[in-house]
Amino acid sequence: MNAAAQPGERRGRRAWDRCQQLAAITSAPGRVERLYLTPQHARANDIVAGWMRESGLRTWIDAAGNLHGSTGSVGSTRPRLVVGSHLDTVPDAGRFDGIAGVMAGIEVAGDIGPSLPFDVEVIGFGDEEGTRFGTALLGSRALAGTWEDEWWELTDGAGITLERAFVDFGLDPDRVGEASYANRDLLGYLEVHIEQGPTLDRAGIPLGVVSSIASARRFEVMIEGETRHSGGTPFDERHDALLGAAEAIIAVERLSLQLSVIGTVGRLEVAPGAVNVIPGTATFTVDLRARHDHERDDSVTSLEAVLREICERRGLRYRLTELHAASAVQCADRLLDAAREGVDAVQRPEPPTLFSPAGHDGMAVAAIADVGMIFMRNPDGISHHPAEYVSPDDLGLGTAALATAVRALS
Numbered sequence: 001m002n003a004a005a006q007p008g009e010r011r012g013r014r015a016w017d018r019c020q021q022l023a024a025i026t027s028a029p030g031r032v033e034r035l036y037l038t039p040q041h042a043r044a045n046d047i048v049a050g051w052m053r054e055s056g057l058r059t060w061i062d063a064a065g066n067l068h069g070s071t072g073s074v075g076s077t078r079p080r081l082v083v084g085s086h087l088d089t090v091p092d093a094g095r096f097d098g099i100a101g102v103m104a105g106i107e108v109a110g111d112i113g114p115s116l117p118f119d120v121e122v123i124g125f126g127d128e129e130g131t132r133f134g135t136a137l138l139g140s141r142a143l144a145g146t147w148e149d150e151w152w153e154l155t156d157g158a159g160i161t162l163e164r165a166f167v168d169f170g171l172d173p174d175r176v177g178e179a180s181y182a183n184r185d186l187l188g189y190l191e192v193h194i195e196q197g198p199t200l201d202r203a204g205i206p207l208g209v210v211s212s213i214a215s216a217r218r219f220e221v222m223i224e225g226e227t228r229h230s231g232g233t234p235f236d237e238r239h240d241a242l243l244g245a246a247e248a249i250i251a252v253e254r255l256s257l258q259l260s261v262i263g264t265v266g267r268l269e270v271a272p273g274a275v276n277v278i279p280g281t282a283t284f285t286v287d288l289r290a291r292h293d294h295e296r297d298d299s300v301t302s303l304e305a306v307l308r309e310i311c312e313r314r315g316l317r318y319r320l321t322e323l324h325a326a327s328a329v330q331c332a333d334r335l336l337d338a339a340r341e342g343v344d345a346v347q348r349p350e351p352p353t354l355f356s357p358a359g360h361d362g363m364a365v366a367a368i369a370d371v372g373m374i375f376m377r378n379p380d381g382i383s384h385h386p387a388e389y390v391s392p393d394d395l396g397l398g399t400a401a402l403a404t405a406v407r408a409l410s
C-alpha cells in the first residue's frame with residue numbers, strides 16, 4: 001500500500017458525505033427516488049454542478065440532461081478522458097449506486113486533473129436505471145450518439161412521453177444529437193461503482209477491477225384472458241390471465257437456471273384486480289442478463305416458446321414488448337491495466353477481476369470509447385435497496401485508485 005491512500009481517504013469522506021446529502025433530493029419522502037428529467041433530477045444537477053465548480057471544473061448540462069464538469073477550457077482541443085456514473089436511482093433506492101462514482105470523479109478531476117496532458121471530464125448521467133421510461137441508459141446513449149427516435153413515444157407511469165419530459169425539463173428534443181460525443185477524441189471512460197453483489201465483501205477485499213459487463217434485455221409481457229365471475233365460472237371455461245402469468249414467471253426462474261442467464265420478474269400488474277373477478281390481463285416485466293449476447297438471446301427464444309405453450313393450453317393470448325437491449329461489453333485491456341494499477345497502488349491484495357452482472361453507463365459509452373471500471377466493496381452486496389452501502393474508507397480507496405488509474409493513462 002502506498003501513501004496515496006491518505007489524501008484519498010479524506011477525499012473519500014467528502015464524496016461519501018455528498019452521497020448522503022444527495023439522498024435528500026427525492027420525489028418520495030422517506031425514501032430515495034430520483035428519476036430522469038424530473039424536478040429532482042434538475043435539483044441534483046444544480047447541487048452537483050455547484051460541487052464541480054468548487055473543485056474548479058467548468059460545468060454545463062448537455063442536450064439530454066446529463067451534467068458535465070470539465071478541467072478543459074471552452075473550445076479545448078485536447079483529448080478528453082471521461083469519468084463518472086449516474087445520478088438517477090431506482091425506486092426506494094440506496095444512496096451510492098451511481099452517485100458514489102460521480103462524487104469520486106469530481107474529487108479526482110479537481111485534484112489531479114489540471115496537471116494532466118488531457119482534459120478530465122466528469123459526467124453525472126441523467127438516466128442509467130431506466131426507472132421512468134423503461135428503456136435504460138438514456139443519458140449515456142445520448143452521449144454515445146445511439147439515441148433512437150422511437151424512444152420519444154415511451155411513456156412514464158403518468159402517461160407523459162419522453163418527448164414531453166424533454167420539453168418540460170427545458171430541453172429541445174430536436175437537438176438531442178448535440179449530446180453525442182461520437183466524433184470527439186476520447187481517451188476512454190473510467191467509472192468507479194459499488195459492487196452490487198457480495199464477491200468483494202466475502203473475500204474481505206475493498207476494491208476489484210471489472211473485466212466485462214453483462215448483456216441485457218428487458219421485456220414487458222402482457223397476457224390476456226377473460227374477465228368473468230369468480231364464483232359462477234366453471235374451471236373448464238376459465239381463461240385466467242394471472243394463472244398463465246404465474247406459470248410463465250416460474251418458467252423464467254427455470255430457464256435462468258438451465259441456460260446460464262439471470263432472469264427476474266420485478267413487476268406484475270393484474271386487472272381488473274378485484275377479489276371476486278377472474279383476472280382478464282396480467283402484465284409483467286422480464287429482466288434478462290448473461291455473460292454473452294447469444295446466451296441472453298437463446299433465453300428469449302425459450303421464453304417465447306414457453307409463453308406460446310402456456311397460452312395455447314390455457315386459451316390465452318400474449319404480447320411481448322421489448323423495453324431495452326444492450327450488448328455485453330468487454331473492458332478494454334488498456335483501461336483494465338490502468339484500473340489494476342490504480343487498485344494496486346492502494347490495497348495489498350491482488351485486485352480480483354470481476355464480471356459485472358449489473359448494468360452500467362459504460363455499456364452505452366463503449367460504442368464510442370474504451371471502457372474500464374473499478375468496483376468498491378459493498379457489505380453483504382445489497383443494492384437497489386436502502387441498506388446499500390460503501391464505507392467512507394472504501395470510497396476513499398476507490399477515489400485514490402481512480403486518481404492513479406487516470407494518471408496511468410497519461
Ligand code: GLV
Pocket residue numbers: 128129357358359360
Ligand atoms: C442497473 O443498476 C441495472 O443493472 O439494472
Ligand code: MN
Pocket residue numbers: 090097129384
Ligand atoms: Mn442501479
Ligand code: MN
Pocket residue numbers: 086097098128193359360
Ligand atoms: Mn449503477
